[in-house]
Amino acid sequence: MRLLDAETALADAPPGHKDELRLWLRLLTCTNLIEAEIRRRLRAEFDTTLPRFDLLAQLERHPGGLTLGEISRRMMVSNGNVTGLAARLEEEGLVERRVSATDRRAQSLRLTAKGRREFARQSSAHEGWVAELLGGLSLPEREALQRLLGRAKASVRSGLQEVGA
């Protein structure tokens, strides 16, 4: 009986969502702080951008090449976005495109030798930056955070499902 009352009371209570909102704002602040710093350093030290770096990272993980469509899905950005990004990277000589032998609509992208060299430098610096920025957390803290963020991710995904994407 008590429990039922508590539940009812909770349902009737004014929407006290401030708590979740504060959590979201802190999550956002934290991510933006790190992301802005990484963008800044990519620019300052390698004269490149995060999207370019991300695209190269995809290709690095798939030495056999990826089609623009696959890249677009993996990076979760629009098709047209990848078109432009690929064009700039190609112009810089970091990637090369080859029309598919079996499907004349498709073309696959892969790193050039220069692209591989360049990404290797960037990637190793990037890893160091992240380690440096998050290095103030102890190992147990990092583990706990990793776990809780996993829980948050699951919560969000189930929130998206409900709406029936």
Place this chain on the structure above:
Amino acid sequence: MRLLDAETALADAPPGHKDELRLWLRLLTCTNLIEAEIRRRLRAEFDTTLPRFDLLAQLERHPGGLTLGEISRRMMVSNGNVTGLAARLEEEGLVERRVSATDRRAQSLRLTAKGRREFARQSSAHEGWVAELLGGLSLPEREALQRLLGRAKASVRSGLQEVGA
């Protein structure tokens, strides 16, 4: 949004990646998932964008008005960015500008009545969305996450200091 898939891909990657990197990728994934959904809903339900919403939120918190420079600092974006944002919001009749009486360089922005009405609608929906998306976490989980993100923020800030901002 960008590195969403990177976290998954990291599982396949050869070992030697620091766990800080994995933590960063999960943080990014989590934030981008939520942010993308909020942008989507702002667009679908209110035909607006996150930056516009954020600017209105700043003005809502400061009924006396804010100068463009103050807004730029609070939103942590460039001056020129705010110029354009403010111009669009003014054109939509949501904000109004007034040149400062004491400093002819400065102008302060404040919400119009329409802006206040509009933001009230958006804000209340927004709060509900966030609560819905993060609702899968228990209260203790949310508290722990809030605390750990605070620690992460502190770690990042001290990382920035070192470089001598």
Place this chain on the structure above:
DNA sequence: CCGGGATAGTTTAGGCTTCAACTATTTTCC
């Protein structure tokens, strides 16, 4: 074989964002 639907990619219009150069004004300080 052929018509229609699906798929790969490009283009376009428009918004967001930065940096750097610029104008206008205020403040500092000699």
Place this chain on the structure above:
DNA sequence: GGAAAATAGTTGAAGCCTAAACTATCCCGG
């Protein structure tokens, strides 16, 4: 008072990003 430095804001060039319309190609069923 007046020159120099600081500050408020705008502008322009360039990149990032999306949605929607478009072209080209492929594939499937009749």
